[in-house]
């Protein structure tokens with residue numbers, strides 16, 4: 001007899017009815033994750049610092065029948081994140097999924113960059129990730145129902161790049177922090193993993209998608225899949241890591257690079 005539970009196999013990718021908090025929801029990847037989770041029946045709380053953009057997203061999602069709420073907060077502020085968690089629980093009763101999708105970069109060579117500019121990147125891409133993950137984990141432990149934490153890291157977490165001393169260090173730190181966090185939280189059935197993307201289309205990366213540009217041509221040389229990422233390419237892995245299908249996976253750094261890491 002082959003031991004596969006039929007109802008598990010049939011519903012293992014479902015996140016319907018789950019309460020998901022998405023940080024960086026006003027960004028390209030966060031917005032896509034929030035909408036994709038909403039389309040799949042999750043109740044979505046979207047957060048970022050820009051309330052005007054959040055309001056626009058809320059209107060767009062609600063017009064499509066997505067159950068969602070918004071709360072403006074800086075993920076780098078423990079006080080604001082604490083209020084955010086209270087909002088999630090008072091609005092939907094609990095928190096089941098945290099998708100961390102915020103981030104920042106301002107590339108500059110070490111000789112030109114100030115320590116303050118470097119610290120700003122470290123704070124946005126590492127310290128704030130710790131703050132939101134810690135606050136979410138505390139809620140999940142209190143609820144005693146397990147949970148899923150999915151953090152957007154980067155393909156650059158495992159490789160350096162010119163002008164990226166802040167970004168590569170913060171993302172590399174993020175991968176290791178998440179691995180350690182996964183061990184801390186495993187006894188509570190909370191899975192913690194990263195997605196490590198290469199270039200995906202966003203306002204900041206749009207210029208790299210010009211097929212005539214040298215940057216695009218150079219990327220393609222190392223991208224066996226033959227193109228850069230569209231936000232739709234991101235949502236499958238995000239859903240998988242938020243769903244029961246990934247219950248055995250924790251502390252992983254998952255490649256969303258179109259083969260860039262393999263080449």
Ligand SMILES: NC(=O)c1ccc[n+]([C@@H]2O[C@H](COP(=O)([O-])OP(=O)(O)OC[C@H]3O[C@@H](n4cnc5c(N)ncnc54)[C@H](OP(=O)(O)O)[C@@H]3O)[C@@H](O)[C@H]2O)c1
Pocket residue numbers: 023024025026027028029030048049050051053074075076101102103104124128152153154155196197198199200201202203204205
């Ligand atoms: N797109 C890519 O090619 C790519 C590749 C590898 C990794 N990533 C990672 O994926 C995540 C999302 O990227 P994206 O392309 O969706 O970025 P994006 O479109 O530029 O959006 C960035 C998001 O982060 C928030 N944010 C910006 N600066 C922040 C700061 N200093 N502190 C806290 N939040 C800040 C923004 O919202 P508010 O300003 O409203 O707070 C926004 O929601 C980031 O961690 C990024 O490093 C992206």
